[in-house]
Amino acid sequence: MGGPSGHGQKNKAHKSGNKGLNARDKHKLAREGPRVAAKATGNAAGGKQERMLATKQQRNAKHQELMEKRRRATSSPLVVGLLPLSRDVDLVHVWRSLLAACEMPAPGKAPTQAAASRRHSENGQGDADGQEDVDMECDAGGSSAATHLRAQTVGIAGRPKLRLTLLPPPGPRNDPLAIAEYGRAVEVLLLVTPGGEKATTIDAEGHMALGVLRALGLPETVLAVQGVSSGPGNRAATGSMKERSAARKRAEKAVGAALTGEQRAYPVDSTPDCGQLLRHLIERPAPSLPHWRRQRPALMVEAAEIAPHTQPDPSAAGPSADAPASPLCTLLLSGWVRCAGLRASQLVTIPGAGDFQLERIEGPPEGSAAGGGGTGSGKGGRSERSGTSSGKGGGEGRGDAMDMEGSQPVLLAQAGDDEREPLVRENVPDSDDEGEQTWPTDAEIAEAQQNMFQRRLSKHKVPEGTSAYQAAWIMDSDAEDEDGSEEAGGSEGGADDMMAEGNAGAYSDGEGDEAPDLVDNDDAGTDVMALDQGADEDDEDNDGGGKYARLQEEARAKRVAEGEDAEHPDEMEVPLGVSARVRFQKYKGLKSFRSSPWDPKEWLPKEYSRIFAFENLHRAHKRAREAVERATSGADPLAVEPGNYVRIVVKDVPVDKANQVVARVQASFPSPEAAAAAASSPDQGALPLMVMGLMTHESKMSVMHMSLRKAKDCSESLPNKEQMLFFTGLRSFPARPILSSDTPGDKHKMERWLRAGQQTMASVYAPISYTPLPVLAFKSDPLGGPMQLVAAGAVRSCDPERIVLKKVVLTGYPVRVHKKRATVRFMFHDPDDIRWFKPVEVYTRAGRRGRITEAIGTHGAMKCIFDGPVQQRELVCMNLYKRVYPKWPEGNNLTYA
Known part of the structure; x- marks a missing residue:
């Protein structure tokens, strides 16, 4: 209806009515005095310049802070790990190409990689792909580099301040535990895949390794692809650009399906290709590690040495306090501090050895090639480290070891005895009596022994063919009937009364869990497995075929038991010959599993007197994080910031554990003699030893x-x-x-x-x-x-x-039904058991709830009433609950490493 017409749109005229133009100013108050001009500082030229200058200063300060963080994070050599995802990868060729692209740390051998490369290019002896450079550098690096892969710290040609620590993959590719140890050590993971069209990009071991690393927390990943191989065991041949592009696309597609994010593949067929990959590694930002690695200091041990130890520390209550005393020593471990600041007062955990205290933290001598003039506050400067180790666990390939022989190391941090965190593994209760909650008195113990003696003297008639075990239970049941049948029959107390009587015998045996494992096997969940296990252990065959058949039978029995538990969860029958009130004396019923109360300090085992509990876990964790942040930022005078090469002095280490640590370090960072001896070995390098710093209370x-x-x-x-x-x-x-x-x-x-x-x-x-x-x-x-x-x-x-309750469901069948009432059998076999469990609620699978009214006869029949009509085909159930606890370490072995 647009347009001016009699029936079209008509807008309201914009008129002020009777008001004039100055009517809007009538309500304003008259201004008194002269008008004061506003101070226009914001629009002035000087104010704008000041704001721009302040913004620039803030930007520069933030940039400086960011660069300082990057400098601290990248001051230590970047740990790059090689992980082949397929057996078709020629790992030796990739390793040689990477070493040829770097500066080989070989003291006394004049030609470096850069110089040799220039000489080859000037003389025209090098081919286009750089294969001659690879051969030359491997010969210059020693024969061990040609056949035996070992960890090496190398410098980058033209970048003297940048170094890489190259880690070979773990020897067994099908060992997930070795992959996990390897994953927590590397900072950048180089995934190598084959580029051949018929090659398997990721095999079964490769998928397994990626799954383990994903669960552990992946570090920064870089994808590398090797060109088309000319044959198994031969050197990879560089194909055309089309073939190389297709190989990269295949690798990116295969790895992209296993890992999140976009993956770009880099070729590693020749030395120039590896040089381009190295430039990508050193020019990218500092690697982002998982959070659990960033909140704890770490030390990759490159040299280890044992110092004599004269007197053990009597104040240190180590993890193996109950174990026989073993000779102790002092362990010297050298390496770079990574991830977070290391405090001299905190505990460290050594894989394979345990948790220990630090005596002090030392730095390289002042003026040495390895040192940067470290100070006592732990803020030693960073400089090039091209020297070799003196030592006992270090080698030629590191290039970052401290030269401690003939010079005095610098003391960076040392904590007093009162400043060190105590090495405490378990709590020591005041006495055994205080750790037990329901410990009987001497008079009660004497009375119980007298009653037991009288029961043994008394004679009872038992059915013919009854075993001694069954006869013992029958005698106990008769005695209980004589003492408490009248009380049980005439009382209809609540569930609290039932549990009050059951508590008396709950911990009469200090370590007893319950009656026979035959009828309640928590480990296997089935009765048959518990019987077969003991028989099979006695009849175990020595040959491999019999053992394999036995293992197959056990696995089949487990699958059957798991299927039965899924079909009938938590169901259990009362065994014949055993009273239900004795068999389930530690169980009790709950009106509601969700809302019924359960005291968390009720019926605690003895092991709870040996552990620690937090009053406020969140507060303790916050304080522990603050201590780590102070050590990382340099605010702690007893800490060494990350990025420093140090030697930690670990006190009170058992000699056998120290020898194992030194042997592992020598295998991962071997000396030149050890590397030459291992040159003929087909095995790859050993896993590096990572010493982790513990946060407060993490040893208890x-x-x-x-x-x-x-x-x-x-x-x-x-x-x-x-x-x-x-x-x-x-x-x-x-x-x-x-x-x-x-x-x-x-x-x-x-x-x-x-x-x-x-x-x-x-x-x-x-x-x-x-x-x-x-x-x-x-x-x-x-x-x-x-x-x-x-x-x-x-x-x-x-x-x-945290309360964990084991649920047991007792079932019975209604044999006679009339509306809401039913007669139930086969749940119990004794009328006294019915009266004992009378306060506990019963229910049906259809949702009807009821209670036991009375027992009928002497064979376990009972009358029940429900809140609605019950059908005869329904199953009547009763839920019983008991709190369960973990198992204490076997053999009281508390050495966690």
């Missing part, structure tokens, strides 16, 4: 909870309390975890199996570990093969008061 025992998810490649049935090896990145330890549901609430149901696709909580006795921290669970191969990754997850919390 507590109850740790970890969330686990079963690995996709694991087809084995994993029952509750199965022996596993846990690797947390910080330390590794064996344990038998109890599994529970990962649900909200104050009570959690115990799981009998670790099921695929289900998030499950695992609780163990272990040293305290702050989150975030990854967890990898391994299981050993009974046939002697490498360990298998069975589960992965993360550390969740440290809480000894």
Whole structure:
């Protein structure tokens, strides 16, 4: 309806009515006095310049701070690890090409890679692909570099302040534990794939390695592709540009399906290609490591030496306080401080040895090639390190070792005895009596012994064919009937009365869990497996075929038991000849699993007197992080900032553990003599030793909870309390975890199996570990093969008061039904058991809830009433619960490393 017309749009005229033009100013108050001009400082030229100058200063300050952080983070050599994803990769050729592209750290040998390369180019002796350079450099580097891969710290040609530490891959490609150890050491992971069209880009071992590294936390990854190979075992031949482009695309597609993010492939067919890859590595920003690595200091040990130790420290209560005393020594470990500042007062954990205190932290001598004039405050400068080690565990290939012989090292940090964190593994209770909650008096113990003696003297008639074990239970049942039948029959007290009587015998045996493992096997979840296990251990065959058949039978029995538990979860029958009130004396009923109260300090085992608990875990973790931040920023006078080459003096190390550490360091960073001796060995370099600094309280025992998810490649049935090896990145330890549901609430149901696709909580006795921290669970191969990754997850919390309840479902069948009433049988076999469990609620699978009214006869029949009509085909159930706890380490071995 647009346009001016009689029926079209008509706008309202903009008129002020009777008001004039000055009507809007009438409501304003008259101004008194002269008008004061506003101070226009913001629009003045000087004010704008000041603002621009202030903004520039802030920008420069932030840039300087960022550059300082990068300088501190990259002052230590960048650790680059090579990981082939397929057997078709010619790793020796890639290793030679990388070393040829770098500056070889070979003292006494004049030609460097850059000089030799220039000489070859001037004389016209080098080919276009740089293969002659590779051969020349390998010969100059020694024969060990040609056949034996070992860790080396090399310099970059033309970049004297930049160095790389090249780590060869772990020897066994099918060992996931070795891959995990390797993953926590590298800062940049170089994934090498073959470029051949018929080659396997990522084989089974490669997929396994990527899965382990993803669960552990991937560092920075760089993809490298090797050109088309001329044949197995021969050197890779450089193809045309089209073939190289196709090879890169195949590698990017295969790795992109396994890893998130965009991956760019770099060719490594020749020395110039490796030079381009090195430029990419050194020009990129500082590598971003997982958070769990950034919040703890780390030291990659490049040299190790044992110093004599005269007198052990009596004040140090180490992890093996109960073990027999062994000779101690002082261990000297040299390496770069990485990730965070290292404090002289904190504890360190050495893989394979345990947790120890530091006596002091030393730096290289002033004026030496390895030192930068370090000061006592731990802020020693950074300089080139091209010298070689004196030592006992160092080698020619490092190029960063400290020359300590004939000179006095600089003391960087040393803490007093009162400033060091105490090395405490477990709590020592005041006395055994105080650690026991329901310990009987001497008179009660004497009376119980007298009653037991009288029962042994009394004679009872038992059915013919009854065993001694069954006869003992029958006699106990008769005695209980004589003493308490009248009380049990005439009382209908609540559930609290039932548990008050059951508590008296709960901990009469200090270490007893419950009656026979035959009828309640937490480990296997089935009765048949418990019987077969003992028989098979006695009849184990010595030949491999019999052992393999036995293992196959055990695996089949586990799968059957897991399937039965999935079909009928938590169901259990009362065994014949055993009273239910004795068999389930530690169990009690709950009105509601979600809302019914359960005292977390009720019926605690003896092991709880040996562990520690936090009053406020969040506050303790915050203080521990603040201590690490002070050490990293240089505010702690007892700390050494990251990026410094130091030698830590570890005190009170057992001699056998120290020898193992030195042997491992010599294998990973061998001396020239050791490298020449290992030149004929086909094995690759050993795993580097990573010493990790512990945060406050991380050496004390507590109850740790970890969330686990079963690995996709694991087809084995994993029952509750199965022996596993846990690797947390910080330390590794064996344990038998109890599994529970990962649900909200104050009570959690115990799981009998670790099921695929289900998030499950695992609780163990272990040293305290702050989150975030990854967890990898391994299981050993009974046939002697490498360990298998069975589960992965993360550390969740440290809480000894987390309640894990084992659920038992007793079932019965209604034999007679009339509306809401039913007569139920086969749940119990004794009328006294019915009266004992009378306060506990019963229910049906259809959702009806009811209670027991009375017992009928002497064969376990009972009357029940429900809140609605009951059908005869329904199953009547009763839920009983008992709190369960983790298993203490076997043999009281508390050396976690």
